[in-house]
Amino acid sequence: MDEMRASRLLQILLLLQNRGRMTAGALAIELEVAHRTVLRDMDALSEAGLPIIAYQGNQGGFELGFSYRTRLTGLAADEAEALAVLLADPTPLLAELGLADPARRAASKLRESLPDPVREKLALANRRFRIARPPPDSVDHRVAAMAAAVRERRKVRLASRSANPLEVHPVALQYGETGWAVLDGRTLRAIPLADWQDVNISRLSF
Template sequence: MRASRLLSILLLLQNRGRMTADELAAELEVSVRTVYRDIDALSAAGVPVYADRGRTGGYQLVAGYRTRLTGLTEEEAQSLALSGLPGAAAELGLGTVLAAAQLKLHAALPAELRQRAGHVAARFFLDVPGWFRGIESLPNLAELARAVWQDTRVKVRYRRWDDSEVERVLEPLGLILKAGNWYVAARREGADRTYRVSRILELEELPGKFERPADFDLAEYWQRWSEQFERRMYPRVAVVLLSARGRGLVPFYLGAVGARALAGTSSEPDEDGWLRVELPVEPGAPALGELLRFGPELRVLEPADLRAEVAAAIAKMGESYG
């Protein structure tokens, strides 16, 4: 552990130049006293590190000194796939590993590329979760990720959408982060299925390994599953008229499914600017709520029962306001 920390101090000073003991302690999440001891250890090992005194002082390496001890460990190499998603790496238990890998990679770059990488990091930030979403509790995610890495079976207690609980033995094949939510693709009894990680209540790693199917492609599986999920979620079609403003609201209220339906419409707006569109909607009450969000910017034409439900809801709201 200490050897890894000493290397991190060395790479930090190489990458960033002068740093104070307080800055090093904050970066490494240790005490200032520990930093003092580590600097002494580096000096004793022959590393040319020296201290400048005063308010603008700090530790730095002798000009021109560069270490080549930048080899990545297996975990660090794996974590680089998540280099654009530091929050996701932390949830998977790879936060500190990713930081170490990035530090080593940065140290190995030529000066010009190091500067360019710094410019990019200062100007672009990827924030995956959507607005106004609470952070899911994911106590089993790191353990599940380990099972994915190592091809080990797990037994889980899982809460289904109807709030019933079941036990399942899974062969986890991959993890997917979708709009801030984690899902696991797993094989159960010969069939590939998807489970939401936040609904895993308990997880137990089972002994032994399973044989990962050679033909399984995680990206292809997720694409196929997502399309099937959308079809299950939106089994009905509502024929509606949308005003120009209503058409602008479709991506916000109905997401990618509504946006695709709008883009695929071949008809043209009428003389008053209303466009006839066939929109996929959820079954039952959710469809009513989705359509009412548009207010006067949408008119339902078909099916007749949905049109009647929308009209009744609007009439009831009118009565509520006198």
């Protein structure tokens, strides 16, 4: 079995494990392969003794039986290297969102949850690619406050000290070429950070 197919089979197992029953069409879209490729892969998993259950009809699809769980054992060398770099180089955006410490804790837990062979690959990649990004010079705390408002669905007033404050219902934060912007759920307009000015987070939800 070639490495690409082995990686795809592992991805199928993880998808079924985490999402439950999925149709062949949904798997094909997720994996970016043909429908018939998914069917051949499901046959291969069944022949390997894995508890694949197939359901017919409109509500059909595939799922894992017997509460089967798999661990992330099948990372290829380049995938392990990529994961090691991701874990070692947290994006500065996490600090702006107030998530730097949770990100470090999550990375540590993820490393410890991996089987020994995968952890060894990660350790080797860390020795080969050494990353020490300095902390950001400054953090705009309005971004973290807006992130909390998005999570808690709180109404927000922008330019709150001006004569014409703008009330928004923040449903998402997005980051693009011009930096952070908040998406207002009422107008579906993205308002860039440069236009926020003073931010007032209301106790009222929307």
